[in-house]
Amino acid sequence: MIRPPVRSTTWLYARAAPALRPPGDFGKKRTGRPSNQSMRPEAGMSRSPRGRKACLALGLVGAVLLFPGQSVSSTPSEESPTPRLNLLLVTIDTLRADRLSCYDESHVRTPAIDALASRGTLFARAFAHVPLTLPSHASLLLGTTPLGHGVHDNLNFVVIEEFTTLAEYLRDQGYRTAAFVGAYPLDARFGLAQGFEVYDDQYQRRFNVKPSTLERRAEEVVARAVEYLERAASPWFVWVHCYDPHLPYDPPEPYRGRFAENPYDGEVAYVDATLARLFGRLEALGRDKDTVIVLTGDHGEALGDHGEESHGYFAYNECLWVPLIIVAPGGEPRRVAEPVGHIDVFPTVCDLLDLERPPFLRGRSLQAALRGRKAAPEPIYFESLDPYYSKGWAPIRGFISGNEKFIDSPIAELYDLGRDFGETANLASSDEIGPYRRRLETIVEKHSSPAGGSARRAPDREILEKLRSLGYLGGPGASGKESFSAADDVKTLLPLLTKVQQATALYGQGGKGEAVTALREIIHQRKDFSPAYVALGTLLAGDRKAPEAVAVMEEGRANLPSNYEIYSHAIKFLSQAGRADDLLRLFNPGAFREMDYDSGIWVLAGLAHFQKKQLDEAVEALEKALSIDARDPQAHFFLGEALEMKGLAGKDPGLLVKATEAYKRSLESDPEYPAPYFYLGRLYKMTGKPYEAIHLWKKAVELNPAFEQPLLALGQTYLELKDGRNALAYLNALKSRFYPAYPPARKREIDALINQAMALPIR
Ligand SMILES: [Zn+2]
Structure with a gap:
């Protein structure tokens, strides 16, 4: 392996970063209480054939199955004489704290959330640990950072069964639990459905739309949540997730017109107005008096700050700073200035609901702050590892401690957030960062190690094996590199990505030749820059030049053999070019960890086998796709075709019945x-x-x-x-x-x- 010249590498880069430690105490008792989850992606009560599928098919009857709470009359807990508090968690995706008028009055008016803040505690400096949806929600619901729960990215990771989520914890304390989520990154198959009796992730599937872009509007999510709340028996835990401020920014009218210049702000205004209905209904039901409400964002949105458009690359405050408002019955309105993190929510909730804090939590309770006292200061760990895992760029990790923020990457950064919250003046000088890196190492150690000194115990072999197979223990990133230099820093590479995006836009506007030349130029400059290959291949394939796209990916694979984006696009374009033989030659089920989460690549393999009349292999690949994503309409459809062909060839009416079922399931997922x-x-x-x-x-x-x-x-x-x-x-x-x-x-x-x-x- 050729290594680039390594400058100023430290422990972080010298090891196979991110060198994750096995989470020790998983919190979940591995025997006794039966879990409603399995590792199978369709796990979760609402995903079981008898659960949601039946709901879909049965219509009216489904409503009864969906809301188990309704059949139970209000039964106060047998143990506690006083009624127990409910918990409403509202997460708004991609929400910059400064877009709420209770944080900053210069953008959008958000009266519903402001009213909430006026009743509770507003944390002026709350931070996400990761600027991405799934890992960030995992941190909230598991009370550990990604160093503890192992989920560093959307789509390619799952929350494993061994962990105890807030929903499981509360369910075991007698709570009814329900979640209403707005988008695919939180689909039940990624593991956050654990502990929820109802996990409503029913956005419409589309056979011709990438599932990762599926979402539904806040009004749908809120309507379902309200329907549940009206029947739910206390105590309950309800989580409502509104995805709207995430790209694409397309608020409905009247927000579309009103915010034509700033559609992102329009989405925020729309979500606020929609939440007004949820909070209003809660009040009308009298539940505001016995419900703890936590409202936060999963991460922010760069909107051009630091040269980033959306989120998921840098770890600057526009993407890590989130609103956090906690309303507890009987509490006084306050603002808290000290920095707090998402992992502090779980222990705080335990205190507010008067429950013991489970030992695996890594955050601290903010209850003292809610009562006007100082919360014990704690450094806040953060990371941004999607570029590392998907593109092979250098990892980003760091911490916020008081006003200090240290971002570790080959070009390290240090900011004084007291004077420079917008992170414009990097104070890091190479001779001074040693102590910061050592402090980060200590923080990483703490967040990775088992909770409570005495509870220290090594995870058993079975769990270690599972974590290893899932890539939790610091598997290599997409570059396969073990050390990184300034050339691999996200700050160096993101401007190059912007050039790729500009070329893609130019292609769409008719400047095809120029766009191809620009992308070729980037590849010439940086042979290890995967987005350029993927963009060029995608443009060519979209222009019915699949064979040329295949050639581009061949070149990419030669330079980046361990990059999954390149590999999966190579498979995709071979499929489009009709080269089933070559596709199957390249398709190697053990080649990448990511294949276990990517139903699409198995559909393409199934299709290639089908084209080769290898029907058994086709069925096997399509069933694998469905074991990853049980609602993939194409996988069901192609499976139906393969079964039908097998049934007709073997004159087997049983297979024809199975084919019928597969077609029906495909239409159930996507009726269009x-x-x-x-x-x-x-x-x-x-x-x-x-x-x-x-x-x-x-x-x-x-x-x-x-x-x-x-x-x-x-x-x-x-x-x-x-x-x-x-x-x-x-x-x-x-x-x-x-x-x-x-x-x-x-x-x-x-x-x-x-x-x-x-x-x-x-x-
Ligand atoms: Zn998100």
Whole structure:
């Protein structure tokens, strides 16, 4: 391996960073209480076939299954004579603290959240530990930083079963638990559903939309939460997650018009107005008097600060600083100036709900601060490792302690937040950062080690094995490098990413040649810069130049053999180029840890096997995809196709029944997916149900008027049913769209069918 010249590397870079320690005390008793979770991605009560799937299918009956609380009349706890407090946790995604008027009056008015703040404690300096959705929520709900829970990134990590989440903890204390989440990064399959009796992550799936971009509006999330709250028996824990301020910024009217210049602010105003309904309903139910409310953001949004557009790269305050408001019944309104972190929420909640704090927590309780006393000062650990894991850039880790903020990376940074909260003047000089790095090492140690000195114990071998297999113990990043230099620093590389994005935009605006030249130039400059390959390949593939895209990824793979983004795009473009043989040659199930979380790559492998008529292998790959993401509409559809082909070849009616089920499940996930309607209809026709088939084919044509096969099938079937008028209508529709492109023999066939239809008496 060729290593770049290493300048000023420290312990962090000298090791395979991030060298994570195994979390010791997992908190969860591994025997006794049965868990409703398994490692299987469809785990979680609402994801079980009897749970949510049934809800989908059964409609009305589903509502009963969804809200177990409703059947239980208000039963106060047997142990405590006083009624116990409920807990409402509201997380707003991608919310900069300065966009709430209770924090900063210069942007948006947020009256609902301001009113909440006026009743409780506003933490003026609260910080997320990671600028990303899943790891940040994991920190909130597990009371540990990523060093403890091991989730460093969206999509490629899961919260393992061994940990105890706040929901599990409260459920075990007799709480009813329910979560209503707004977007795919928090899908139940990533493990945060543990402990929630209801985990409502029902955003609409789309066969042609990347699942990672799926979201639903706050009003939908809040409506579902309100529906639950109206029936829930106390005590309950309800978590509401509003995703709206996340990209794309597209608030509904009237916010769209009102904030045309600042749609991000419009999203914040919209969420605030939507939350007004939630808080209002809580009050109307009288629940405001016995409910602790915690409102926070999972991370901020850069909006151009420090040259970053969104979030997930840097660890500056625009992305780490979040609002935190805690309202406890009977509390006085206050503002707390000391820095606090997300991991402080779990222990604080324990105190407020009068529950013992479990030993695995790494944060401190803020209850003293809520009562106007000083909270014990604690340094706040943070990290940003997505660039490390997905692109192979240098890791970022650091801490905030009082007014000091230290960001460790090859080009280290030090800020005085008291004078320079916007982090404009880096005070770090290379000869002074040694002590800061040593302090960071101590903090990392503390957040990684088992809680409570006496409770120190090594995790057992089984758990260690599991963590190792999940990549928790500091597996290599996408570059495979063990040491990093200034050239790998996110500060060095993010401007290059901006150039890539500019080239992509230029391509879209018609400057194709220039865009390709610009991307080529970047690759020439930095052969290890994966986003340039991915962008160039994606542009070419989108322009029906899949073979060229494949060539770009080949080049990328030669330079970056351990980069999963490059690898997965190589697979994708081989699929688009129709090169099933090459795809299967490249596809190696053990090659990357990320493959265990990526259903899409298994769908592509399944499809390639299908094209090669390797039906058993196709079924196996598609079932693997579904074991990762049980709601993938394409995986269900292609599985149906493979099973149908197997069933027809082997004359096995059992397989045809399974194929029918697979098509139905595909439509359950995405009712607007045209293909399964056609295939399902064909199976109905085959089994002597022409009218059911007609119904489904009409739906397919309605969704895609240029869908040739159902048009023909409808014409032929109406002909068989001696319905000349309908037969003619569909055959003519087919003719008008496709006739010119047909070879002569096909044209004659269609004409013959039309003549037959015309010969039928008009009914
Ligand atoms: Zn987020």
